[in-house]
Structure formats: C-alpha cells, structure tokens
Amino acid sequence: MISVSTDRLRMGVMGCADIAWRRTLPAMVADADVQVTAVASRDLRKATAFTDRFGGVPLKGYESMLDRPDVDAVYIPLPALLHAEWIERTLESGKHVLVEKPMTDSQAETSRLLALARSRGLVLLENYMFLHHSQHAAVRKLVADGAIGELRGFAAAFTIPPKPEGDIRYQRDVGGGAFLDFGGYPVRAAVHFLGGDLQVIGAVFRHDQKQDVVMSGSVLLCTPQGVPAQLTFGMEHSYRNDYRLSGSTGRILLDRVFTPPETHLPVLRVERQDHREELVLPADHQFANVIGAFVRSVLHGGDVRPQQEGSLQQAALIERIRQVALHFEV
Known part of the structure; x- marks a missing residue:
C-alpha cells in the first residue's frame, strides 16, 4: 500500500458533476480526515465555483491533477464512459481512486483496473453509495x-x-x-x-x-x-x-x-x-459512510476487497x- 504523507487524506476532485456538488463533496469536507486540495474541470469557472465552496485550488483540465504532490487520492465523478481512461491515468500517477458508478462498461476493463490498483498498492473503490x-x-x-x-x-x-x-x-x-x-x-x-x-x-x-x-x-x-x-x-x-x-x-x-x-x-x-x-x-x-470507508482503507489499510469483488460481479x-x-x- 502506498502510504500517505499526512494525517489527513488530501483529495482531488476530477470533474464538477451535480452529484459531487450536492452530496459527495459536502460529505467529504465534513470528514475530519479529509482535505480537499484541488478541483479539476474542463471549465475553470466550474472548478472555481467548487473551490469557493469546498476549498482547494481550481485547475483547468483533468490531466493537471495527475502530477500534483498535494493530492493523495482522486474522486472521479465524470460521465460513465470517461471513467476507465481517467482511472487508469490516475492510478498510473500513483494516486488512490474513488470513482462514481459504473467503474467501467465492461468486465475486462474493471478487472484490469482493479489488478492495476493492486499491483501498485493503491485503493480503487467504486461508489455504489447505497450499499453503505x-x-x-x-x-x-x-x-x-x-x-x-x-x-x-x-x-x-x-x-x-x-x-x-x-x-x-x-x-x-x-x-x-x-x-x-x-x-x-x-x-x-x-x-x-x-x-x-x-x-x-x-x-x-x-x-x-x-x-x-x-x-x-x-x-x-x-x-x-x-x-x-x-x-x-x-x-x-x-x-x-x-x-x-x-x-x-x-x-x-x-x-x-x-x-x-x-x-x-x-x-x-x-x-x-x-x-x-x-x-x-x-x-x-x-x-459520509462511503467516504469514511475509502479514507480508512487508504490511511489505515481497511479491507475493500468485498466491495471490489462486488464490482467485478456487477460488471460481468x-x-x-x-x-x-x-x-x-x-
């Protein structure tokens, strides 16, 4: 498992979806173990609206998130068919990933990305929040x-x-x-x-x-x-x-x-x-529960394998x- 250098999980947000604005980001900033450090969007004005409310630095373009040393993990609420590309690129950059459902649109892609996360000691969790x-x-x-x-x-x-x-x-x-x-x-x-x-x-x-x-x-x-x-x-x-x-x-x-x-x-x-x-x-x-589960897994080694197995079964x-x-x- 790749360790985090601070006591709080420094989260980046890739995409300014409505679900992030209404539900996920309010829960994230309310968690004492999380610090939102950056929000990326193709539209800098949207990113700025998010950071004005939730904190962090606004970024133009998703790729600008990948090399930031102040981001340990990335929340990805992008449209469904963009998930696979940005999950892979984020994992390759050495960051943990919490992604909105569906993780991908295929069993092979879901399996490949979960294997990539495990090989790099990173947490990859799909956010079917109702399960929590x-x-x-x-x-x-x-x-x-x-x-x-x-x-x-x-x-x-x-x-x-x-x-x-x-x-x-x-x-x-x-x-x-x-x-x-x-x-x-x-x-x-x-x-x-x-x-x-x-x-x-x-x-x-x-x-x-x-x-x-x-x-x-x-x-x-x-x-x-x-x-x-x-x-x-x-x-x-x-x-x-x-x-x-x-x-x-x-x-x-x-x-x-x-x-x-x-x-x-x-x-x-x-x-x-x-x-x-x-x-x-x-x-x-x-x-709040799914954010807590993700944070515990990254910071303290909590076991998300049952949720990952569920993601594989779901994709199949x-x-x-x-x-x-x-x-x-x-």
Whole structure:
C-alpha cells in the first residue's frame, strides 16, 4: 500500500458533476480526515465555483491533477464512459481512486483496473453509495432471521422522469444511456441480496432511435436455486426507487432505497398473511459512510476487497444483460 504523507487524506476532485456538488463533496469536507486540495474541470469557472465552496485550488483540465504532490487520492465523478481512461491515468500517477458508478462498461476493463490498483498498492473503490446505508443490513438480518420464511423472489426499480434535452445521459459515447446510469442500481441490489452467481433469463430495452441510447427496460435474473429477480429501470417514468423481497410466509418492502437523504428515516414494511408491521429505522448518511470507508482503507489499510469483488460481479452481470437484451426502437 502506498502510504500517505499526512494525517489527513488530501483529495482531488476530477470533474464538477451535480452529484459531487450536492452530496459527495459536502460529505467529504465534513470528514475530519479529509482535505480537499484541488478541483479539476474542463471549465475553470466550474472548478472555481467548487473551490469557493469546498476549498482547494481550481485547475483547468483533468490531466493537471495527475502530477500534483498535494493530492493523495482522486474522486472521479465524470460521465460513465470517461471513467476507465481517467482511472487508469490516475492510478498510473500513483494516486488512490474513488470513482462514481459504473467503474467501467465492461468486465475486462474493471478487472484490469482493479489488478492495476493492486499491483501498485493503491485503493480503487467504486461508489455504489447505497450499499453503505445501514437500512440494507437491517433487511438482510430480517431475512436471515426468517421474518418472511424462505426467500422466493426479489424485485427492484429505479426510474426517473425525462432529463432536459442535452443531458449527458443522452450522449451514447459519454453518458451511455439509462442502463449504465440507473439500471446498475437494481442490478447491484440483486447481487447484494442474492449473490453474484445470477443467470440472465431475459431483458427488454427501449432504445431511442434519435438519441441512440437505452431509455428504459426490464431484466429478469435467477439464482441457481430458482429465486427470480425482476428489475426495472429508466428515465421516462415517474420517480421511483424501491425493492421488495418475497418469501414463503411474507414479504419485506422498502422505499427510497438508493437515494435517501441523510435525514430520511426509512420505513421498513413487513407483511404476512395475517399481520403487517412498519419498522422505522435510524437515519444514515450513505455518502459520509462511503467516504469514511475509502479514507480508512487508504490511511489505515481497511479491507475493500468485498466491495471490489462486488464490482467485478456487477460488471460481468451488466455485460451479460446487455448481450441478451432485446431492443425496441421508440
């Protein structure tokens, strides 16, 4: 592991995405073990707006981040299809990387970059932030304790209304469409609850001919034991993000599963044939939690191998889904 020369992790930010402004950077600057030292953008005015709020030096151009001695690690919230290039260049420069999901758009690239990070003693972590919220551990415990009997099925959805024209997600070679952006959430939730050994039974994608991107779709997966997972995603819907687990004696339902605010009190519903209860869970800050996990891994050698294995399983599954998906032009 490459050591850090200070007590605080000196973070650079590569890209001025909305998620960084609204959620990740506020959590980052609130962490006593982090110092934001630089923000890079193709537009210096955007970088300056970020540094005025969060601190650090504004930089024009992403490559200007790579040789800075005051940056130990880089957070990369760039559009999806730019991730692989800048992860590799950042690792090659000797810096740890926290990257927004998806890490890449292929299993081979994800595997190669994780191997590169390990060979250089660097931490590479993909930010599927919802996995760091305590509500999902509470659900897993209920299932393990038999609250709904034997697990019979899983379903998850993440849909949003259409974005404004020109949004990065509508750019095929940059944002990559709805499946890479939103579809990854229910897929990763299925991996989280059912394991990585999932078979792709089928998938249907609605493909916008004008934009040349996937707009929405549905996916059916299955475990080796025959437990199905029904997944829905898209950016031409009303807003929805939830999942449910169905068992032999009941079911568990949870809303706001992917993007809860840090003040949100999750309400977990457990329904059986003759009984229904609602459990109010503690609020949690998933962005602060993932920043903390990354910092601990870099500064103190915390183990992120389980998350990295999840990234590999996710990348392989995403690839298989894309291979079997039926496309319908809209």
